[in-house]
Amino acid sequence: MASTVVIVVAAITAFWLILYTLFGKKEVDPETGAPVEKEEGLSVDFLVAMWRTKRLLGFIDRVSRANRRFWKVYSDIGIALGYMGMACVFFMLLTTALKTLQTKESPAGVQLVIPGVTIPLWYGLIGLAVxxxxxxxxxxxxxxxxxxxxxxxxLVLLAVIPGAFVEPDEEELLKAPLRSRLRVYGAGSLANVLTAILAALLISYAVSPLLTPNGVEVGGVIKGTPADGVLQKGDVILAINGESTKTMDEFITVMNKTKAGETITLRVLREGKELNLQLTLAENPDNPGKGFIGIHPVQHVASRVGHEGIVLPLFFALYWIYVLNIGIGLMNLFPLVPLDGGRMLDDVIKEYLPEGVARPVRYATIGIGLFLLALNLLPALLNLAG
Structure with missing residues (x-):
């Protein structure tokens, strides 16, 4: 594990050194000698690479001119969603942080999104791109x-995190009326939520009818439990003691019949081959006396119509488009600058409060936001390190 981390860090370092050597030289204003940001092309700074183009600006103009009234209504909805989402995300993170402080436990809060590490590589990349x-x-x-x-x-690359951007003229944006600025800020998360809803509808009404439950997949093995060393992530449990476990309900029903200390036989599908495995159950921490395998169970599915190489990838791609759009879209409304939610709150504070009051309120908001974010990120960082 340690050697892998060293190799990855070395590869990332070498990549950035080469990129900075080739493209890190900044253009200079001949009159003042000050660095000039490139309007187009690739520019590289410390762990930040940005590629700019003006080619899509015409397309954006045409779309915006098609029905300006629609876009104003659309973005007003974005403002409403922005403040409701801001309150919702703040409340959820506050609740999790208070639980962490009261119980000394580290419940799941903010999850890190790293394709190939915390989420599937290709489905994660597709979801992030959308x-x-x-x-x-x-x-x-x-x-x-x-x-x-x-x-x-x-496009932008921040260390190892890819992204995309639309770069407004910041001076003109700051001069714009408050409502115009709020419309711009709230529009991004609204698009993410609408995309998540569309993905959910496609899953529910177009793809799910093509799928059938086909076992319980091992989403992960808990260390130190009976499953540790017996089951592997990706195994599909088809039966326990001869009883079918094709659905999650069947799996729960069968497990509720077991007792701690009992030895069970699992029929497992692993890499296309069926295996019979035995393990002795521990006690279920949430249901004393009942058996506990020690896995994170996930419903495994198969295609009713064949063509699994098309149907299943489509399902998982839409699933991760849904998860990442709803998760990142709402998290972007957390009231902390430079997130959109932070900018929405900051602009309102500056607009309606006198400077002597606005400044301490803004600083307090930043401090509380950073504290809550840190408490909610801690479990994810510990899990990644462990």
Missing amino acids: VMVVHELSHGVVARAEGLPLKSVG
């Missing part, structure tokens, strides 16, 4: 519908 594209395009279209100029669109 998140970024719809989020940034929504910002850009609403900005143009409000008459605000855009400088460029492009």
Whole structure:
């Protein structure tokens, strides 16, 4: 594990050294000698690479002009969603943080999104790409519908985290009326939530009818439990003691018949081969006296119509598009600058409170936000390190 981490860190370091050597030189204003940000092309700074282009600006203009009234209503909904989502996310993170402080436990709060590590690689990359594209395009279209100029669109790489952006003219944005700014800020998360709803509808009404339950998959093995060393992540449990466990309900029903200390036989599908495995159950921590295997069970599915190489990837791609859009879209409304929720709250504070009051309120908001975020990120960081 340690050697793998060293190799990965070395590879990332080498990549950035090469990239900075080739593209890190900044253009300089001949009159002042000050660095000039490139309007187009690739620019590289310390662990930040940005590729800008103006080619999509015409497309964004055409979309924004198609029905300006629609985009204004759309973005007003985004403002309402923004403040409701802000309150919801703040409450959830506050509740989790208080539980952490009171019980000294570390319940799940903010989850890290790292394709290939904390989420599946390819489905994660597809989901993140959709998140970024719809989020940034929504910002850009609403900005143009409000008459605000855009400088460029492009892609960004922050260390190892890819992203996309629409770059408004910040000076013009700051001069715009408060409602116009709020419309721009709220539009991104609204697009993510609408995309998540669309993905959920496609899963429910187009893809799920093509699927059938086909066992309980081992989503993960808990260390130090009976399953540790016997079952592997990705195994599919088809039966326990000869009783079918094709659905989660069947799995729960069978496990409720077992007792701690009992030895059971599992019929497991592993890499296309069926195996019979035995293990002795521990006591279920949530149901004393009952048996406990020590896995994170996940419903495994198969296609009713065949073509599993198409149906199943489509299902999982839509599932991760749904999960990442709803999760990242709402988390982006957390009231902490530079997130959109933070900018929405910050602009309202500056607009309606006198400077002498607004400044301490803003600092208090930043401090509380960072504290809550740290408490909620801690379990995810510990899990990643452990």
